Amino acid sequence: MNYQKSAQELLSIMISSEQNGDSIQPYVSELVRGELAVLIFLLDGHNGASANDISRKFQINTSRVAAILNSLCKKGYAVRQKHPADRRKIRVYATESGREFALLRRDEVLGHICCFLKKLGEEDAKEHIRIMRKIMNILN
Numbered sequence: 001m002n003y004q005k006s007a008q009e010l011l012s013i014m015i016s017s018e019q020n021g022d023s024i025q026p027y028v029s030e031l032v033r034g035e036l037a038v039l040i041f042l043l044d045g046h047n048g049a050s051a052n053d054i055s056r057k058f059q060i061n062t063s064r065v066a067a068i069l070n071s072l073c074k075k076g077y078a079v080r081q082k083h084p085a086d087r088r089k090i091r092v093y094a095t096e097s098g099r100e101f102a103l104l105r106r107d108e109v110l111g112h113i114c115c116f117l118k119k120l121g122e123e124d125a126k127e128h129i130r131i132m133r134k135i136m137n138i139l140n
Helices: 003-019 025-032 034-046 051-058 062-075 096-120 122-139
Strands: 078-082 090-094
Touching: 025 034, 025 096, 034 051, 034 062, 034 078, 034 090, 034 096, 051 062, 051 090, 062 078, 090 096, 096 122
Parallel strands: none
Antiparallel strands: 078 090
16 A cells, blocks of 8 residues: 555545535534533533633633633623632533533434434444544544
């Protein structure tokens, strides 16, 4: 196999997909970066996290976390509260409207991925998942 030629072909396909807006990657990126990712993190067992917890989880600086939290609070999706035992510490909680928004967006993303897998067909969808899992194992 000519890996150089295959790499060029794969890169060309990936670039074309991004340029045409045919990629599912933007949907996935929304779940792992930015406001939606923070909301989902809070909802998935980390409600009451600190800004430092969020910074470590997403490997972003605290000023970026502050900007995300300011935006979420402004939209009513999260609230900051002082820690009951140590009033100097601030905890972040998702609000009910934040929970509804995050779950709706997560369902929309799952819907896009589901449509993509259906278009592949059962056999190719299973193969795609198998290959993606293998890629993740190689990268980790």
